[in-house]
Amino acid sequence: MANQLHLSIDRSSPVPLYHQVVQGIEAAIHTGLLEPGSRLENEIDLAAQLNLSRPTMRKAMDELVRSGLLVRKRGVGTQVVSSQVRRPLELSSLYDDLTNNGSKPTTDVLTFAHIEADDATRQALHLPAGAKVYHFTRLRKVGGKPLALMENWVRDDITHIDEQLLGSQGLYSILRSGGVNFRLATQRIGAMVANEYQAPLLETEPGSALVTMERTAVDDTGRNVETGHHVYRADSYSFEMTLVQR
Amino acid sequence: MANQLHLSIDRSSPVPLYHQVVQGIEAAIHTGLLEPGSRLENEIDLAAQLNLSRPTMRKAMDELVRSGLLVRKRGVGTQVVSSQVRRPLELSSLYDDLTNNGSKPTTDVLTFAHIEADDATRQALHLPAGAKVYHFTRLRKVGGKPLALMENWVRDDITHIDEQLLGSQGLYSILRSGGVNFRLATQRIGAMVANEYQAPLLETEPGSALVTMERTAVDDTGRNVETGHHVYRADSYSFEMTLVQR
DNA sequence: AACATCCTAATGTCAGGACAAACTATTGAC
DNA sequence: GTCAATAGTTTGTCCTGACATTAGGATGTT
Structure with missing residues (x-):
């Protein structure tokens, strides 16, 4: 024994x-x-x-x-533990997950702007009135196949974000290079059906199932650095995690 | 300060x-x-x-x-942390979550059987050939409104499970009373669209979005006690969690 | 043979101390 | 005035030691 x-x-x-x-x-x-x-x-x-x-x-x-x-x-x-153990859901970006997995993701930057934050964003990031943020939408593909449609808002007082950089790197990787040490994130996972805007981008039909994820990430100084709303093709992506009784 | x-x-x-x-x-x-x-x-x-x-x-x-x-x-x-903190996803049953929330869930037991485990179940629960399990499907409602459709398989060598008990208590509560100390669970969250069977039960339309969850739970002796496949109405349920950088 | 009791082994909790490493802010030199 | 060295603060790691609590088997009694 x-x-x-x-x-x-x-x-x-x-x-x-x-x-x-x-x-x-x-x-x-x-x-x-x-x-x-x-x-x-x-x-x-x-x-x-x-x-x-x-x-x-x-x-x-x-x-x-x-x-x-x-x-x-x-x-x-x-x-x-007798079961084959999966890794618990960790604080990582989709991009990192994919590259660690051996895949080679590509990113299309659909929109990119440096704008004044709207109410919802100011609340999510705890920003004062009039503060500006980066706002952008990206389409992520793996093997040429679209996987995720991502919309993000990032505070602009941390590091400069470049549209070109976004096309070649993951967001979290860019922010880490900018000196951000992520500590935690709160997220919500749900489902929806693809609408007329999402379906063609994800190369699927309107009415097909999508996994939705909203996330807000906090760094080691307690700032809410980034918030985003992502949708994934349900046939290509799901969230795996391990829950432990405390 | x-x-x-x-x-x-x-x-x-x-x-x-x-x-x-x-x-x-x-x-x-x-x-x-x-x-x-x-x-x-x-x-x-x-x-x-x-x-x-x-x-x-x-x-x-x-x-x-x-x-x-x-x-x-x-x-x-x-x-x-400056953000409003949500509780991390814990190892708890939907029933407990709802009752803790002040809601009063009801459960309809749709099917109940004590049968020989099929291949997938034997693999998920690590059972030998010929082992029997409890298999049942339940419909959970809150305030008369259907919320979740749940299909579960439970090993039968732990505690007796009664069809009537399932109608009045949560599964985890029953198992805990039977001496099971849950320690961890692995789960996968995804999405699908409601099919012809699910839609009427959940009082929604075929084609509406559903959140899916597959879970296998392990007790303190390392046994895989229970595995299940649940679907939730996406307009009524989502998974919230906090991820911490380790 | 059935039951209650004791014993043992293992994890759970708690103390107090010591040094290392990282970040901040101050000080000093140029 | 700018930059680099330095000192101080705070968390990170690691140690030795002790006792409590629980589970489960062994023992003994009825």
């Missing part, structure tokens, strides 16, 4: 020890070395084997529990 | 100290005592004021950061 997982911890590495443990166990689960349903050794022994303190070991396991790979039960032990 | 929040910590309470702090700060934010965008005192001072150790204080703030109410920045401090 006691599974020997010989992780190697590099104390001279700049990556935190607990994170090295997280990566090691993640890898062990992924490669099948740790089988689904199998029990891990207890925290204290594991910590001792790796010459780590128990709080450090525990913090690593905390993260794995939070991400859904492990399940703990007091008085019993820790198990690898 | 240093905001005085006089939380009271009860050391004789069975609820963990860090959780008392979480609740206290949550309440302070909710009541407006801690304004959006305001800075908190540093961890060490806060811990000292409440006669807590820094790790305990820190664990409390960790949770608040994870849930999206606070934003931390090394060398700078901790701020209350």
Whole structure:
């Protein structure tokens, strides 16, 4: 039962020890070395084997529990979750998701403007009256096939946004280069049917199903940096996530 | 700038100290005592004021950061997020969500059976060939208005499920009473248009937009307890969540 | 054989301390 | 006046140690 997982911890590495443990166990689960349903050794022994303190070991396991790979039960032990685990929904842009996936997305910038924010945008971004924002709509394709139609509003007091840049990079990548450290986002996922404007752009029929997503992102200084309204072809996109009981 | 929040910590309470702090700060934010965008005192001072150790204080703030109410920045401090915060998507049943919301949902059990699991179900629940499951479809209404059409498969080796019980309680409530401690779930959210079967049940037109959700839930022993396929009227339901950068 | 009780093992909570790293603002030099 | 070095503040990481709580098996009794 006691599974020997010989992780190697590099104390001279700049990556935190607990994170090295997280990566090691993640890898062990992924490669099948740790089988689904199998029990891990207890925290204290594991910590001792790796010459780590128990709080450090525990913090690593905390993260794995939070991400859904492990399940703990007091008085019993820790198990690898038996289901094939999907990654929890993370704060990332569609563009990043696609490139990480090996796809090569392209972006058509349909409209681009630097305008005074309307009421809804001012409220979403907490801007004073008269403040200006970047507003643009983009069409994202993968393999030449349209996937998403995206409309965004971004505050203009952070970094300059260029129409050409938008055509070659993801929005979040541009903003990160501009010094924005995203911390969290609130979003709402729903559904609608394609209207006469959306359907031809997405190369589908009016009346076909679309997934809708509204998102507002906050950076590490607490500013609401960006808000957007996106629609995706339902036959090509869905949101996967892992929920963890807290 | 240093905001005085006089939380009271009860050391004789069975609820963990860090959780008392979480609740206290949550309440302070909710009541407006801690304004959006305001800075908190540093961890060490806060811990000292409440006669807590820094790790305990820190664990409390960790949770608040994870849930999206606070934003931390090394060398700078901790701020209350300026946006109105929505609760992150938690592992809960629709029924619980609705009752917590003050609504009074009703459930019609459309079909109910105790049958041998098909291939897809066996794979989703990790069951051996020949295993039996409960299979049922339900229609959930709020205020007499149909909201969701739900089809579920549940393993039968945990607790007995009664057709009548399903009509009066949520599924998760029944399973919890049966000794199931849910730990996590993986789910996928998408969209479709209502077909001829769904539309009349949901009192909408064929071709109207529906939000779809597929979910598989895991308990604290690592078993896949339940899997389901739900559809919601898009004009009445959407998924809200908070994503946190990890 | 059935039941209640005790024991053990594991996670959960909490303390107090130490140092590292990052950001800010001030100070100093040119 | 501008820029770079520096000091101080705050969070990030890690350690050792201790006790509480729970689950489940083992034990003993009826």
